Amino acid sequence: MDGERAPVMADVARVAGVSHQTVSRVLNDHPNVRQTTRERVLAAIRELGYRPNAAARTLVTRRTRTLGVISFNTTLYGPASMLYGIEQAARQDDYFVTVAALAALDRRSVLEAVDRLRDQAVEGIIVIAPQTSAVAALSTVPADVALVAVGCGTHASLRSVAVDxxxxxxxxxxxxxxxxxxxxxxxxxxxxxxxxxxxxxxxxxxxxxxxxxxxxxxxxxxxxxxxxxxxxxxxxxxxxxxxxxxxxxxxxxxxxxxxxxxxxxxxxxxxxxxxxxxxxxxxxxxxxxxxxxDFDEVGRRALRALVDAIDHGPVAGGMPRLSIEPTLLVRSSAAGPRS
Amino acid sequence: MDGERAPVMADVARVAGVSHQTVSRVLNDHPNVRQTTRERVLAAIRELGYRPNAAARTLVTRRTRTLGVISFNTTLYGPASMLYGIEQAARQDDYFVTVAALAALDRRSVLEAVDRLRDQAVEGIIVIAPQTSAVAALSTVPADVALVAVGCGTHASLRSVAVDxxxxxxxxxxxxxxxxxxxxxxxxxxxxxxxxxxxxxxxxxxxxxxxxxxxxxxxxxxxxxxxxxxxxxxxxxxxxxxxxxxxxxxxxxxxxxxxxxxxxxxxxxxxxxxxxxxxxxxxxxxxxxxxxxDFDEVGRRALRALVDAIDHGPVAGGMPRLSIEPTLLVRSSAAGPRS
DNA sequence: CGATGAATTGTTAGCGCGAACATTCGGGTG
DNA sequence: CACCCGAATGTTCGCGCTAACAATTCATCG
CATH class of the missing domain: 3.40.50.2300 (Response regulator)
Known part of the structure; x- marks a missing residue:
């Protein structure tokens, strides 16, 4: 499309008069960079409109900072709200969220969705599909992806967040x-x-x-x-x-x-x-x-649980089932029976 | 987490008794691979549970096969349905979809979301945020990401899909x-x-x-x-x-x-x-x-328009405004006035 | 003033993959 | 049988980045 390719770290380094590694250090907030150097590098970055290549970084750090959300029908109010809550929270923790909508409710679809997300090397997955069959399917997923289920009963062996x-x-x-x-x-x-x-x-x-x-x-x-x-x-x-x-x-x-x-x-x-x-x-x-x-809150907590699992390994703190208390909202559709 | 690292192409090659490049050819459906070799490679892949490293592939192909969707409030029925339609269609075209929910309606938020998505090197973006201000903001986005707006009026200079x-x-x-x-x-x-x-x-x-x-x-x-x-x-x-x-x-x-x-x-x-x-x-x-x-259809068409833009460059076929005809559904909430 | 060590910067080596080029193999042709 | 050509396979390189180590600078002190 555009003639010249996007600038890379070496270009920034050249403009700033430093080595590319120094640029990398500035980008990653390493402590030992002189203030004046840092500023020079930042200026060069701005000047060139440089943005780091995520793939290259992922290749070496082995981290994608991407999370997956599997949801059955994002059209329902509940799932949609949770997705919203999850994305907001993920952004704060500097994660991307990619979605996988389920074609059907069966075990096959769930596993396919997980697979798809693993192809993309997500670091963890939140499953919003509180069917009994879905939960069962999830237990067969290899442990190299962190998994959190939303609203998935008390089934053990799976981290989950749910309203009570x-x-x-x-x-x-x-x-x-x-x-x-x-x-x-x-x-x-x-x-x-x-x-x-x-x-x-x-x-x-x-x-x-x-x-x-x-x-x-x-x-x-x-x-x-x-x-x-x-x-x-x-x-x-x-x-x-x-x-x-x-x-x-x-x-x-x-x-x-x-x-x-x-x-x-x-x-x-x-x-x-x-x-x-x-x-x-x-x-x-x-x-x-x-x-x-409070769907939003469920989404946020699910995200927190997932990030925990990613950061501290799958077993830290056991498999807590975080539960959120719902509240009764009285309006006028209920009253005493006719006497 | 797990002890040994995931197998890489070289591992597959060793098991199959071929070079890593032959494995690559099998994976990418290159024509010149003998049938028996192909089968040997596929067997090795299955045996090791190998999955290609997306980051490495992206690094060399310069393609992420990832699309971004920016949406204001995914909780509304319309946006949620479109997201659903988009994801379904994207999967068929072998793209991933990552979402960015907008914190607010202003131009700043939209541009931030675009930025975030570009950091992740999405190949294209669908914007579901049909505010006048959002559309205006979009026109300042550099042309190196394909953009499609959903329901964004007749504003030229932007590919869009909308209900009439x-x-x-x-x-x-x-x-x-x-x-x-x-x-x-x-x-x-x-x-x-x-x-x-x-x-x-x-x-x-x-x-x-x-x-x-x-x-x-x-x-x-x-x-x-x-x-x-x-x-x-x-x-x-x-x-x-x-x-x-x-x-x-x-x-x-x-x-x-x-x-x-x-x-x-x-x-x-x-x-x-x-x-x-x-x-x-x-x-x-x-x-x-x-x-x-038909929100689903809007989503599907938006995706198609975006993939077109990615495949054939931004100007192929001008900037068509695809329009979908809505239909009137008569139920009982309307009748003639009292005579 | 030179030694010492910490702060700062540079150099090199992969990460896993696909493109480009090099090589080998196999089967006709004259 | 030598020759050639295309099919099949292998080798090398570099994508852009970070980690590990090497080299340089700088301040401080005896």
Whole structure:
């Protein structure tokens, strides 16, 4: 494209009247460089618009300062937010982030993505794909890349960061119970996701602790508003249901819609609580009471865990499962049952 | 971490009983390698679990096969979807994608992000940040990286891919006019975004073409449901408004909420149309009539344009502005005015 | 004033790979 | 059988950088 090639270290050295090694020292902040020399070199760098060749540096230092993020569907609010949090944190630690979107949910895709990232010599990988199968697949990955899973249950042998889904679900369910409902139904997420399993477990625990009857959860949800709507039509047809805890906000939206179509009022006839606190939840009709997850923070912590693993080897401090406490956000989609 | 270092080409060569160059030829699919030799080499590669060192290859080929994506807020549905589309397409073309999230909207941030990506020697950059200021900043970037902007207006001198916002907005507005509304109000997006400008222009054009009165657009929106709600409260208070075209679906959601709170029925009292067709729009109360954008396709096309630019130099085929036609999706949030 | 050692700078040798050139091999041709 | 030509393979070099070591400078002190 452009005629002359980009300047290299030797060019800078020539202009500054030093050896290329001195330029290297300036670039790498070595202590023993005279102040005046340093300035001369920096001036030359600016003059030539020099930028170090990352490949050459990588070749000799064996470090790419690149991290990989594997994510199933970056379109969902959760994964997208985490990616954002990760990138911000990575920048501060001077790492690049390359992404690998998963084509499918199976073990093969996950391993392919890992492989792809390893080809690029990433120093570590964060996996945002909290399916049971994905976690299982991850355990077969050779230990020469640091790995951190996000929201991947308590599976040992893998460093992970997660929101305490169970606690959040329990809190939401208890809240509905406190409001006076005899029991709470659950619109569950996909069983293959750990988050869904944990939320269901939290819901179940709250119910059994209080001695409330545990109805079969509504299954078939895939996190989308559409499936929330589909299950919602069945829920709307069942007059026994007075309170529903949804596995996430999107499904809650679908449920709200189905309820409205059936003429069942929220919260007068049925109370609804979601999970995630997506930015839109506040503007649902009615505003959704939900459990807030700090995705950004999850992303940041995942990054920190990964950088730790890279810096101090894989076993430093065991395999901590960092857990973030979610909080209940009360809005108007839940109330006591009609007396 | 692990004791022995990863095998290099020379190791493979030794095991296969050939020179390292023959290994290189096998890896790069050179024609003149005997079939039996090729197989021997491949066997050795498998046996050792050899993977080529990307840095070394980059150093000599001067190609990183890495692309950068700059995005303002990957949390928004649009940017997230495009990123997804870009990554999928990039993988097929055998490129890696590294992301750079923008800290702020200003020119400085954009240039910093570009700089960061250039440090990593990306071969090209896709910018998803359709603010006027961002586009302006981009024009100062040296021509040694290929650049493609997504949704960045008709600014020349920059390759770009975009949805035809103006046509979409005009279509939506005309649709409301056809329904019998005397005029259509506009809940505008942030003026600093080209998409917002174009959608406003399309709305304005539809109105003037039909000779309908053009009311001042409601400004102050920032794409979020919250600002949609805030402006919505004002709209609800104005009985003259019978139809609103919102710059995006999220703001439409806020508007819907404000309308409901004020007891104004949709579509009976007021019709609402959005833009984007986010997956949730179908489940708003009521389901939102909106203009569908194919973000995935935008992402794919942006990638194709970028790869073209990389392969054939920056000027091949001029600076085409690829434009994608959006389509109107009729649902129940819009109807004719009360007679 | 010369010795001593620390601070500063220079020189050399790879890192792992692909391009360019050199060499060998194998199979027709006259 | 000598010759030639193309296919197959090997050798050498350098991409741009940092690490290790060598050489030089400089300040300090006896």
């Amino acid at each position: 889904n169970e606690a959040g679900a329990e809190r939401a369910t208890s809240y509905l119970l406190d409001l006076g409902h005899r029991t709470v139904h659950h619109l569950a997420g996909p069983r293959s996701w750990l988050d869904a399993q944990e939320r269901e477990a939290g819901w179940r625990r709250a119910l059994t602790r209080r001695g409330a009857p545990v109805a079969e959860p509504m299954v078939g949800g895939d996190w989308s508003a559409r499936t929330g709507y589909e299950r919602g039509r069945e829920i709307a047809a069942d007059p026994a249901v007075t309170a529903v805890f949804c596995a996430n906000d999107h499904m809650a939206l679908g449920l709200l819609r189905a309820l409205q179509e059936s003429g069942r009022r929220v919260p007068d006839d049925i109370s609804v609580v979601g999970f995630d606190d997506i930015p839109e939840a506040e503007f649902f009709g009615p505003p959704l009471t939900t459990v807030r997850q | 916002n103006e046509a979409g907005a005009e279509r939506a507005t005309s649709y409301l006019l056809d329904l019998g509304h005397r005029t259509v109000h506009h809940l505008a997006g942030p003026r600093s975004w080209l998409d917002a400008q174009e959608r406003e222009a399309g709305w304005r054009r539809a109105l003037t073409r039909r000779g309908a009165p053009v009311a001042e657009p409601m400004v102050g929106g920032d794409w979020s449901a919250r600002t949609g709600y805030e402006r919505g409260r004002e709209i609800a208070a104005d009985p003259a408004v019978t139809a609103v075209f919102c710059a995006n679906d999220h703001m439409a959601l806020g508007l819907l909420r404000a309308l409901q709170e004020s007891g104004r029925r949709v579509p009976d009292d007021i019709s609402v149309v959005g833009f984007d067709d986010i997956p949730e729009a179908e489940f708003f109360g009521p389901p939102l009539t909106t203009v569908r954008q």
